Structures are given as C-alpha cells and as structure tokens.
Amino acid sequence: MHEAGLVAALAEELLRLKEREGAQRVLRFTVEIGELSGVDPEAFRWAYEILREMYAELKETEMILDLVPARFRCKICGREFPGDYFSLCPGCQSPEKTLLSGEELTLREVEFEVADV
Ligand SMILES: [Zn+2]
Structure with a gap:
C-alpha cells in the first residue's frame, strides 16, 4: 500500500511547515487527490488515521x-x-489530448494554531 509512504512524507512536510511558521499545532489541512493520481482516497485516509497516532503534534489535526x-x-x-x-474527444473522436487536471497529489490550505504572545 503506497498510501502509507505518501502519508508519512506528508506528515514530514506538515511538521516542517509548522516549524517554519513557529506554530503550536497544525489545525487542519487539505490534500487534493486527482482521480488519475493512483492514490486511493479511502486507503489514504486510513493510513493517515494510523500515522497521526504516532505523531503527538498531529493527533488533533x-x-x-x-x-x-x-x-x-x-x-x-x-x-x-x-x-x-483512453478517452477519445467526444467532439471529434481524436485521441490527441492534454491533461488539465486529475494527476495531482497536493498539500494545500494548511491552518496553524499560533500562540498569542
Ligand atoms: Zn476534439
């Protein structure tokens, strides 16, 4: 299950961003998963549930x-x-096409909790 490796890399990235922001915690984050990325969203979520038990800093995230x-x-x-x-253009039946979206696995919109000083 390669989702476990992807989620581990994601956790490293989140903790690195948290350090950079000087934040106390990561509150929530959004991951864009493309339909053609080869990532199974169910497996990804499951891997994350397991992984965050291993990181005190992500328990509430x-x-x-x-x-x-x-x-x-x-x-x-x-x-x-x-x-x-494998899809053909529904207009002219051509197989020549450019991918616009669907392969992404992108971390976005990370929200941090920063302590008031
Ligand atoms: Zn066409």
Whole structure:
C-alpha cells in the first residue's frame, strides 16, 4: 500500500511547515487527490488515521480530502471533457489530448494554531 509512504512524507512536510511558521499545532489541512493520481482516497485516509497516532503534534489535526476529477482538452478541436487516458474527444473522436487536471497529489490550505504572545 503506497498510501502509507505518501502519508508519512506528508506528515514530514506538515511538521516542517509548522516549524517554519513557529506554530503550536497544525489545525487542519487539505490534500487534493486527482482521480488519475493512483492514490486511493479511502486507503489514504486510513493510513493517515494510523500515522497521526504516532505523531503527538498531529493527533488533533483534521485532514480534508479534495477529490479532483480528471479533465482533458482536445488538441484538435479544443473541447474540454472528463475521462481517462483512453478517452477519445467526444467532439471529434481524436485521441490527441492534454491533461488539465486529475494527476495531482497536493498539500494545500494548511491552518496553524499560533500562540498569542
Ligand atoms: Zn476534439
């Protein structure tokens, strides 16, 4: 299950950001998971639930998963459409297309708790 490795890398990144911000805690964060990223959101969430028990600093941290659908743009007629790597353009039936979204695994919108001094 490669989700465990991805989540471990994510935790390292969160703790590094927390240090940089001088924050007490990470309150919540959002991860964008593309439909074509090869990451199973259920497995990802499960791996995170296990991992955060190992990090005192992440015990209270909420993870929000934002699932990003796959979208392509046809290189021939410019039409945008959902699909996968094998989809043909619904307009002109061309297989020539550019991926617009759907492969991301991106950490976004990290919220910290910073103590008032
Ligand atoms: Zn087309």
